[in-house]
Amino acid sequence: MLVVMSGLPGVGKSSIAAGLGRRLGAPVLSVDPVEAAMWRAGVARDQPTGLAAYVVVETLAAEILALGQAVIVDAVNDVAQAREMWHDLAGRRGVALRFVQVVCPDPGLHRRRLESxxxxxxxxxxxxxxxxxxRRANFDxxxxxxxxxxxxxxxxxxxxRAVDHLTRDSARRESPAGMWERGMAP
Ligand SMILES: Nc1ncnc2c1ncn2[C@@H]1O[C@H](COP(=O)(O)OP(=O)(O)OP(=O)(O)O)[C@@H](O)[C@H]1O
Ligand SMILES: [Mg+2]
Structure with missing residues (x-):
């Protein structure tokens, strides 16, 4: 299974992904540390390192899925093209794709968490x-x-909640209708 997190910076994706990774015994691949590694290696910041980090994470996720293991991708995924990339990867590998979007409906709390x-x-x-x-204004x-x-x-x-949904869904994959909430626009 390919699990893909989504949501604005500071909303809580990585915190939830880490717990989910521990519970599923699955690696979490985060995009931001990969981009930071490129900068530390000397790749200039005016290069498309944001896109490159997504592509690197996609490559690593593909390798893990090829081993028959589940993987969790941790990124904002605010761009429709990025989400399409995960659909393509899951299709190529023949695995289930599950998106988990994290939202924080209290902007004041979101801001305090981000800044602290x-x-x-x-x-x-x-x-x-x-x-x-x-980014919120431009979230596709x-x-x-x-x-x-x-x-x-x-x-x-x-x-x-995520574990319940993921495990219930994989147990009843033939009739997933209604098991996944149809999300609202962010
Ligand atoms: N109930 C909660 N759920 C998620 N995060 C929380 C919660 N309560 C406090 N936090 C804190 O909110 C902060 C932001 O969370 P986190 O770093 O996981 O966001 P993120 O979505 O991964 O952001 P980014 O996209 O910038 O990596 C963390 O310090 C986390 O500990
Ligand atoms: Mg994060």
Whole structure:
């Protein structure tokens, strides 16, 4: 199974993905540390390192899926083309694709979480609230099926919800209708 996180910076994707990875015994591939690694290696920041990081993560995810293992991709995935890339990968590998979108309906809390966290990704500046708002405004419309998680809920509760959905869904894959919430536009 290919699990793909989505949501604005600071909304709680990586925190939930980490818990999910532990519960599923699946690796989590995050895009931001890959981009930071490119910069540390000397690739110029005016190069398309954002896109390159997605492509590197896609390559690694493909390798893991080829071993028959599940993998969790952790990225904003605000661009429709990026989401299409995961559809293509799952199709090529013949595995189920499950999107998990994290939202935080309280902008004040979202901002406080964003501004108070310390990811410690060497060489990677933390996004500003203004950049998050700009991304929100440009988040490509999305009506595909995905599990929506509200990060007002505790991390553990959302991890449990994701595990429940993923395991229930794989047990009843023949009739998935209605098991996945049709998401709202962000
Ligand atoms: N209930 C919660 N769910 C998710 N995150 C929470 C929650 N409560 C507090 N946080 C905190 O919110 C912060 C932001 O979460 P996180 O770093 O997982 O966001 P992200 O979506 O991965 O952002 P980015 O796209 O920038 O990597 C973290 O410091 C996390 O510990
Ligand atoms: Mg993250």
């Amino acid at each position: 966290r310390e990811r410690g990704i060497d060489g990677f500046p933390e996004p500003t609230w203004a950049s998050v708002e700009a 419309a999305w009506d595909g099926e995905r599990l929506m998680l509200d990060s007002l809920a505790p991390i553990d509760a959302n991890v449990q």
